[in-house]
Amino acid sequence: MTIVVQDLALGGNGLSVMIKDTLDIAGHPTCAASAALADAPAALAHAQVVKDVLAANCRIIGKTSLHELAFGTTGINQWAGTALNPLYPARIPGGSSSGSAAAVAAGLADFSIGTDTGGSVRIPAACCGVWGLKPTFGRVSRQGVMPAVSSLDCVGPFAADSERLIAAMQAIDPSFKALPAVAHLNIGVVPVQAHPEVQAAVDAALQGSGFALHEQPLPGMAAAYDAGLVVINRETWNACGHLLATGKVGADIAGRLQAAADTSDAALATAEQVRQAFTAQVDAALARFPILAMPTMPDYPLLLSEAADTRAVIGMTAFVRPFNLSGHPALTLPLIGASGLPVGLQLIAAKGADELLCAVARELSRRLAR
Template sequence: MSAFLQQFDLVAQPRANAPTIAIKDSIDIAGYPTTAASRALADTPPASRHAEVVQRLLDAGWRITGKTNMHELAFGMTGINDFSGTPRNPQDMARIPGGSSSGSASAVGLGLVDAALGTDTGGSVRGPAACCGVIGLKPTFGRVSREGVSPRVTTLDCVGPFARDMKTIIDVMLAIDPSFEVDRARRDARTTRVAMLDVEADEEIRRAIAAAVTRSELGSHDVRLPSMRDAFAAGLAVINAETWRAFGHLVDGGKLGADIEARLRAAANTKAADLDSAERIRHIFTDEVDRALEHADVLILPTMPSLPITVEAARAGTSVIGMSSLIRPFNLSGHPALTLPVPIVGSSLKAGLQIVGRTGEDETVCAVAAHIEAMLMR
């Protein structure tokens, strides 16, 4: 099944009904190669030790069931991979699963595992989660260990969980983040102050988000972040530069997918001036988010501006760059952000409702998401 690259059974402390979790193939598991779903890395030697997050999961009693597929080298938003296969979107098999943590989102959405780990550099947890109708969390940058995660050097990437319910998201965070305060994550969030972020999105998505907030009975006010679009472009410059540094040596080897080869060649053209500008925008946008969160506990906005396109349309060249327009900016700023599936009137598909919190307030983000989830189930 293309959601998985490898399936196995790894558990340190066997116990009845141990929860199951799958691990994205950019995260080391001892005894297995970390190939990032790329032919160019297929001969990589097996990892000699577990990534820290993997070891913490095993120590907490989780059962690891395999390594999940992904967009090659974690450098794409569609999840299409002609080398290792394209994972199925459980909401609609004709649509893209999203990238780059496509297999993790697919495996959770298909019910193959209770949870999965992915990585999010520019939306690679939240995007696939929104596409596949599951929950995905990007923690505060630097809060969850990236020891044993590829690429080794990054100023944006975060390890984060996927699940079908908030209880499981919180359980995973409790395992992988030793500083996570479970009581705060499960507290009553009925008095939370919400700021609704004014962004461009399809009307059906906007209505779905507004309806979910109304049903949550949380008080809200509107807010704008003037540098949102600049932060989106700045984040791409940083991703391009850092991905080129990590994987540029694979170009011309004849083993990369055509889309990745082309994107890496383009990434090589990122200039020092582009990165200087991106750093200036990072500070400006981070300050804007922090100031908006002085008057609200969380920001709420759509995860993606539109529903995921079909695999056929993506292969035909339909642009997907806008998929990450509402998620990548919060990689640049480092704030915690979670996507929660919410119903769309007249559709079998779910929209992603994104919740952004103050730096280090991952527990508040989880508490608000759990409250909205509960209210939507009433």
């Protein structure tokens, strides 16, 4: 069970950090946990986020494993090894940023960095019982991040608590401002179909928060979920399709990549229309309520024994991928369900309102701890 794929010692004497192996660190190869990239040359320069982390006096102590080529939700990796879910070892660590979530859950780093194209920060954070944030699309630099071109992917942090998550954002986003006060706030609760225990944990947390709650449907979520996969498939094929010729891509990922090659221009054009419509719908909801809330995942994390086929379990991203399509910032904070298993509470804010999102999540967590 692999969490760290490479030990490092870079930077100052501040907070310790681990970096997903899709971000360039000068002098080290970026392999994305794939045998197809095992012989990749060393990166010539740091990714911008790595530069920012080092400028914040943080210590980079390792690169973390992931679902191969960041193209999966479970974190299972037959070549590089599957990261152990430290708090729930029989369960999947989630993907694709599995090692980054597991490193924080295991206490190996103060915070870690992952990427989120269709839930790849929020899903592993929810599975491993930690905090995870997908910032507003474009707010955190993707320079030096694999894939080089993406209309969905966001660099985001994991941490064991809100304070370190905020410190992580301050490190990776030089524009991150002081958090606003949030004593009184209206939250729009998005109705979804989730496991009764998952929904009960989320409902109890929201009701215990003291914030005013109002139902706010998002009827375009299902279409946005489907459209998001169309975009992911086309953009992942563009970035990684050439690796199939090596014969070294894992069978599960190779099958998904080959299927992605068939994504038509017409399907992509339809997906872009859905993107516009759903983005407008979310913007309208956030004009009514500054924060939206729902479960991060529809069910508890799968047992490892149930999660071998990525295509069969991709529905676990039903509540997260739509907000990659729309580009809104989204955060998951950890809860515990009645069965003692991890549940994520997802909060969404307006584009650019990442500070408000963090402030509400921190305040909600503080109120629940009283």
